[in-house]
Amino acid sequence: xxxxxxxxxxxxxxxxxxxxxxxxxxxxxxxxxxxxxxxxxxxxxxxxxxxxxxxxxxxxxxxxxxxxxxxxxxxxxxxxxxxxxxxxxxxxxxxxxxxxxxxxxxxxxxxxxxxxxxxxxxxxxxxxxxxxxxxxxxxxxxxxxxxxxxxxxxxxxxxxxxxxxxxxxxxxxxxxxxxxxxxxxxxxxxxxxxxxxxxxxxxxxxxxxxxxxxxxxxxxxxxxxxxxxxxxxxxxxx
Amino acid sequence: xxxxxxxxxxxxxxxxxxxxxxxxxxxxxxxxxxxxxxxxxxxxxxxxxxxxxxxxxxxxxxxxxxxxxxxxxxxxxxxxxxxxxxxxxxxxxxxxxxxxxxxxxxxxxxxxxxxxxxxxxxxxxxxxxxxxxxxxxxxxxxxxxxxxxxxxxxxxxxxxxxxxxxxxxxxxxxxxxxxxxxxxxxxxxxxxxxxxxxxxxxxxxxxxxxxxxxxxxxxxxxxxxxxxxxxxxxxxxxxxxxxxxxxxxxxxxxxxxxxxxxxxxxxxxxxxxxxxxxxxxxxxxxxxxxxxxxxxxxxxxxxxxxxxxxxxxxxxxxxxxxxxxxxxxxxxxxxxxxxxxxxxxxxxxxxxxxxxxxxxxxxxxxxxxxxxxxxxxxxxxxxxxxxxxxxxxxxxxxxxxxxxxxxxxxxxxxxxxxxxxxxxxxxxxxxxxxxxxxxxxxxxxxxxxxxxxxxxxxxxxxxxxxxxxxxxxx
Numbered sequence: 240x241x242x243x244x245x246x247x248x249x250x251x252x253x254x255x256x257x258x259x260x261x262x263x264x265x266x267x268x269x270x271x272x273x274x275x276x277x278x279x280x281x282x283x284x285x286x287x288x289x290x291x292x293x294x295x296x297x298x299x300x301x302x303x304x305x306x307x308x309x310x311x312x313x314x315x316x317x318x319x320x321x322x323x324x325x326x327x328x329x330x331x332x333x334x335x336x337x338x339x340x341x342x343x344x345x346x347x348x349x350x351x352x353x354x355x356x357x358x359x360x361x362x363x364x365x366x367x368x369x370x371x372x373x374x375x376x377x378x379x380x381x382x383x384x385x386x387x388x389x390x391x392x393x394x395x396x397x398x399x400x401x402x403x404x405x406x407x408x409x410x411x412x413x414x415x416x417x418x419x420x421x422x423x424x425x426x427x428x429x430x431x432x433x434x435x436x437x438x439x440x441x442x443x444x445x446x447x448x449x450x451x452x453x454x455x456x457x458x459x460x461x462x463x464x465x466x467x468x469x470x471x472x473x474x475x476x477x
Numbered sequence: 478x479x480x481x482x483x484x485x486x487x488x489x490x491x492x493x494x495x496x497x498x499x500x501x502x503x504x505x506x507x508x509x510x511x512x513x514x515x516x517x518x519x520x521x522x523x524x525x526x527x528x529x530x531x532x533x534x535x536x537x538x539x540x541x542x543x544x545x546x547x548x549x550x551x552x553x554x555x556x557x558x559x560x561x562x563x564x565x566x567x568x569x570x571x572x573x574x575x576x577x578x579x580x581x582x583x584x585x586x587x588x589x590x591x592x593x594x595x596x597x598x599x600x601x602x603x604x605x606x607x608x609x610x611x612x613x614x615x616x617x618x619x620x621x622x623x624x625x626x627x628x629x630x631x632x633x634x635x636x637x638x639x640x641x642x643x644x645x646x647x648x649x650x651x652x653x654x655x656x657x658x659x660x661x662x663x664x665x666x667x668x669x670x671x672x673x674x675x676x677x678x679x680x681x682x683x684x685x686x687x688x689x690x691x692x693x694x695x696x697x698x699x700x701x702x703x704x705x706x707x708x709x710x711x712x713x714x715x716x717x718x719x720x721x722x723x724x725x726x727x728x729x730x731x732x733x734x735x736x737x738x739x740x741x742x743x744x745x746x747x748x749x750x751x752x753x754x755x756x757x758x759x760x761x762x763x764x765x766x767x768x769x770x771x772x773x774x775x776x777x778x779x780x781x782x783x784x785x786x787x788x789x790x791x792x793x794x795x796x797x798x799x800x801x802x803x804x805x806x807x808x809x810x811x812x813x814x815x816x817x818x819x820x821x822x823x824x825x826x827x828x829x830x831x832x833x834x835x836x837x838x839x840x841x842x843x844x845x846x847x848x849x850x851x852x853x854x855x856x857x858x859x860x861x862x863x864x865x866x867x868x869x870x871x872x873x874x875x876x877x878x879x880x881x882x883x884x885x886x887x888x889x890x891x892x893x894x895x896x897x898x899x900x901x902x903x904x905x906x907x908x909x910x911x912x913x914x915x916x917x918x919x920x921x922x923x924x925x926x927x928x929x930x931x932x933x934x935x936x937x938x939x940x941x942x943x944x945x946x947x948x949x950x951x
Contacts, residue, residue: 322724343727346734350726352769352801444727 289323327461357412361422415441429454487517519545537822569830594793595630601789631866758787767799819865
């Protein structure tokens with residue numbers, strides 16, 4: 240509030256943007272706008288997030304009754320910006336997670352020319368693990384690990400950025416990888432807002448990797464419709 | 478400036494050098510170039526009407542009678558070497574070129590030539606001829622002056638006739654064969670099919686990316702002299718069901734990787750055909766749905782560099798709506814050079830005009846002939862292939878073998894000189910010894926007990942000291 244008061248002294252126009260579903264610190268910053276008597280504008284559409292990614296976000300935190308979903312308000316043009324994708328990969332080990340992620344990143348570096356790729360993890364310790372893993376590859380020099388690398392910055396030629404979900408707030412990437420999603424299994428990392436924040440950083444491609452279980456709401460949000468037959472409903476007794 | 482506005486003069490041969498340096502008073506004036514050629518013994522000097530000065534009036538254009546060109550140029554080089562090369566004074570044109578490109582231009586039907594399409598073709602060639610690490614964003618655009626496509630584009634744009642393009646290509650082939658110039662990665666023979674569509678396409682035609690790909694690949698397939706045994710059928714590759722047509726960019730990249738691997742396996746170590754190169758270029762063009770993914774081609778081995786020229790053609794035909802920012806900036810930058818208006822009396826930026834290049838190469842052999850010419854750039858010669866269309870050519874450097882031979886020659890020369898020097902010194906030493914013996918004998922006869930003729934250091938010092946003492950006494 241004090242900061243906002245200060246800003247209002249300096250400028251006639253102050254814009255505060257917020258989304259309740261991204262409140263990962265359990266604070267409602269938008270109440271400040273109310274208390275200051277600022278005019279409220281609600282955005283009717285968005286352009287950033289592809290339909291398939293918006294669908295996952297909507298499943299994780301559905302809008303309030305009567306409110307439109309992210310997918311419904313999506314103005315993303317798949318013909319121009321590219322068809323979006325959202326997938327969760329179940330892997331046997333963290334090694335496999337990294338290998339599958341690396342394979343996708345190599346394609347994305349070509350596909351999304353000059354655009355940034357984000358890799359998110361739940362724990363700070365995972366940042367160091369990823370630094371080590373990338374250093375053993377040929378693209379290590381193109382990776383910036385925030386919180387580990389000295390002088391880590393979004394400026395410069397490095398196109399791949401590794402962050403914790405908490406520090407990813409306010410960023411956006413053409414492709415997002417959620418590495419080690421099993422780290423979101425327990426409280427407080429299993430809060431839906433945390434998953435929602437990570438998902439809504441992605442514009443076109445979203446991939447999550449887990450070894451073991453992550454939290455159920457997140458897993459269900461990524462669930463793909465599959466064909467079901469009688470044998471699935473009534474498995475044979477052995 | 479219109480050709481009708483040029484005033485012609487002819488000169489006695491002895492007055493020609495003076496006239497070239499700007500003194501035009503002694504010439505026979507004429508309204509028609511043909512008359513000036515007749516009275517000038519095969520050379521007519523043209524002057525821009527409004528620029529003729531009283532005291533200084535250099536010619537703006539020089540026309541040479543085709544049959545008399547060799548004799549005229551030889552005479553000038555021999556008796557007025559300061560006037561050679563003539564191209565340094567003004568644009569030099571043969572009479573046949575003047576008639577072909579000057580007068581006939583008005584009678585022939587003009588073909589449409591969109592400069593931006595040609596700019597993309599030039600950009601494609603620039604990427605193909607350059608090193609593999611060239612990037613569209615940082616490409617030095619001045620290098621486009623060395624592209625064969627630039628000369629062809631200029632001739633098509635300025636003269637707007639099929640004849641002009643054909644003559645330009647024929648002359649470029651002569652330049653390409655000239656061993657005095659460095660060889661290039663992409664030959665004219667493989668560029669010719671790329672030059673045909675921009676010359677033939679109508680300015681108002683706009684095609685979608687997929688239509689351009691279909692058009693180009695189908696045209697090459699039809700034009701292939703031998704039936705293609707390409708296992709990857711272009712019709713299947715570029716069908717709406719193909720992954721290269723997917724709305725997912727990642728799927729298109731993966732499809733492109735599969736395509737290059739598949740065709741790469743088929744091609745093996747042999748040189749890829751035009752169709753194989755065009756199919757790969759089409760794949761990259763479809764990945765970006767335009768020009769944005771040209772960088773995918775730079776990872777291919779050098780023998781695939783012709784893919785860039787097909788890529789440039791596709792970008793040209795698909796038009797600006799298919800260009801990304803980097804391609805747009807580079808293409809428009811090149812287009813500026815192509816759009817420049819042509820004036821017969823304007824300054825030619827070329828080091829040599831075509832008639833003078835032809836005469837020099839037919840008269841003199843060896844690389845030295847170009848090395849001694851004044852040039853705009855070191856090691857690069859620019860030739861005006863047809864009026865207004867210039868091609869820059871890098872002069873060939875010696876091959877590693879020739880360089881080694883030259884180095885060995887230099888070493889042998891140095892050894893020979895050293896040997897001669899040593900022999901000379903030996904002779905001097907031997908003469909000195911003989912002189913010492915002679916003088917020593919005479920002195921011994923004159924002064925009994927005096928030492929020998931001082932040649933070694935100690936004796937020289939003693940001798941100097943003795944002379945010095947003698948001096949002091951004086």
